[in-house]
Amino acid sequence: MHIQTQTTPNPATLMFRPGRSVSPEGTHDFDTPEAAEASPLASALFALGDVTGVFYGEDFVSVTKDPSGGDWSALKPDVMSLIVDHFASGAPLFFAGAPDTAPQIDENEEDADIRRQITELLDDRVRPAVAGDGGDIVFHGFKEGVVYLRMQGACAGCPSSTATLKNGIENLLRYYVPEVEEVRAV
Structure with a gap:
């Protein structure tokens, strides 16, 4: 599997494109390690230590690192390796029964x-x-x-x-x- 990387306007975030569908049913955002517990891939990425956010798009994974953790040169190979391993293994993107915790505004x-x-x-x-x-x-x-x-x-x-x-x-x-x-x- 070949993964393309792409910079974003946010210097702390890189997009990783695995050349396949990631989350076709909708986007998912994980901004804490606790939120990432719903997904094996997001949990593994947070376990790297310098990761502060994971986001799944239709055909990409965006990873945000701690801005004080230096540049991407040390973290990028580890992120790519985890993404390749996850998709090669055929593991699910989410654990069964993962809750959706999006807050909603009371509307009339x-x-x-x-x-x-x-x-x-x-x-x-x-x-x-x-x-x-x-x-x-x-x-x-x-x-x-x-x-x-x-x-x-x-x-x-x-x-x-x-x-x-x-x-x-x-x-x-x-x-x-x-x-x-x-x-x-x-």
Whole structure:
């Protein structure tokens, strides 16, 4: 198996592309070793010590390292080896019964059409671009003019994520959905 690596706008995160499907049913973000216990691969990556985040996209794994841990030269071969070993073994990506712990915002039914418009814009215009940078953006709700989003993967903690959220996504949503007044990260 040949794994391609790709830099991201977040210098602490690299994308690893194993040339096969990783998580076709949706993205998954692990930002602590405890959260990674749902996945054998994520657990193994966190066990390397310098890993602070693992993110599964449709066809990639993004790994975030501790910024104070030096450059990628020492960690990258270990990450690649774990990814190759995992996929070569045929092991599942998740342990059976792994919970989904995504927080949701309490919403009222009157805003259902607005939420639909927001999710369509995010799915069609935002998520493909964010995935190209090794991350994802997840809609968590709309309440009283505020859209709640969570940046994941390379986008979480990226120096430009605040600008992306406020200048890019907020402006796009406000333009197409007048009820949107603000975008906030969760």
